[in-house]
Amino acid sequence: MPLSDLVDNVPEILTRWPSEPLLFERAPDSFTHLLTLAEVNALVDAHCLAARNVVLLKDGEIIHRDTYVSGDMPRSGAIRAHLDQGGTITLRDLQALKPAVSRLCDEIRQETGCRIHINAYMTPPGGHGLTYHYDPYATLIIQVAGRKAWPLHPPIVQNPMGEHGAFEGRGFTPEERQWLATTPPAQTVTLEPGSVFWLPRGYIHAPYTVGGETSLHLTVALKERTRHWLAERLATEVLAQALVDPALRAEIPPTELLDAPGPAIERARKYLLGALLTLTPDDMTDPVRRMAKGVA
Structure with a gap:
């Protein structure tokens, strides 16, 4: 799957790397070959997911691994119980689990020169993943199922990197937290099946599901060469x-x-x-x- 299957104007994007969010629309079933809700549920119920490939989120926070992992594997039934209670499941490094995603990863890397990893997020109705945060790399959000809203605030750190200005190390200052709590998002983008959303690094976001269906999306991390x-x-x-x-x-x-x-x-x-x-x-x-x- 070349980059042109995901976004428009690929030559322009590769020449002038986007610095603002961009939304592209494809047919609703365009990305079901990459992953489906049924496949995620099958992986969960068959206990096929190693602990290294799973992260659980609830109420905007990452769940501590000790509460659901024993050794190298999640405890039997722990992930299903988490989903039933409205939590989000993250499948990390999906390119190591599914050939179609591995091919997508390789093709985007060849076209862009970026280092790539791909995660999947499944969130039940009424749920959301992390609270406001930002990433130190650009992301391509591929909505596979359900609907998800992305409230956005502009960057407060210019060109953050994993080595400098990354949210995991820096967090927010008290003043920034107050600003986020009292300032409406500059925009909110709602993704539906077939939507592809380009989110430049540094944009602050806290996505949540919309409507009564479970949301499934892939996050393609584009770790730019700086x-x-x-x-x-x-x-x-x-x-x-x-x-x-x-x-x-x-x-x-x-x-x-x-x-x-x-x-x-x-x-x-x-x-x-x-x-x-x-x-x-x-x-x-x-x-x-x-x-x-x-x-x-």
């Missing part, structure tokens, strides 16, 4: 090449680092600057392409 990622790759390449230089392999006396590291730092800085200046874009074009596709 300028920081590219700078790391260039620095790594320079340092790898430096290993052939005996002078760079020489030890630094402890006192030079502990007592007066300034001269050593300056020598290393000058070396890195010189090496980066001699590294041309042509030198790195093919390696960067391979790294972006995850093959190097």
Whole structure:
């Protein structure tokens, strides 16, 4: 399934990565080959889901694993009881469980150069997953069954990454929590079967089901290659090449680092600057392409 099966104007998206939410509509049954409610229920009732692939949510919070996991597997009947009580089930890394989703993951990675993982969320009527939060990557939300509303607030952290500004590490300040509690969403987007929603990283959201049907959607996490990622790759390449230089392999006396590291730092800085200046874009074009596709 190429990206064009999910979104419109693929060349424009790949050239100008979206910074605002986008909604695309496909036929209601377009994505049932990826996953269905019946398949999720069958996995739950047949006890086929390992603990590493399951996360339970209720009342906006993640349920502690100790309450439903024994060893490597959920306890018998625990997930079904959770669903019966209105909780949400998350299937993590669905690309490792279903071939059709694995193919989707591979094709999107080849087209975008993004690292990809895909989760599924099944939420009973009247339920919702997490309370307001944001993700450090863009997501494609594929609505498979039922309806789900996505109230959105604009980002408060510009371009969050897993390494900096991520919600899991940062959370919200008291002032931000007050703002969320008193400020209506800037927009609310309701997804129906066949809807595909592009949500840029950083947008604050807290989705919930609408109507009397169970909701099932897939979240395709598009972990973008950032300028920081590219700078790391260039620095790594320079340092790898430096290993052939005996002078760079020489030890630094402890006192030079502990007592007066300034001269050593300056020598290393000058070396890195010189090496980066001699590294041309042509030198790195093919390696960067391979790294972006995850093959190097």
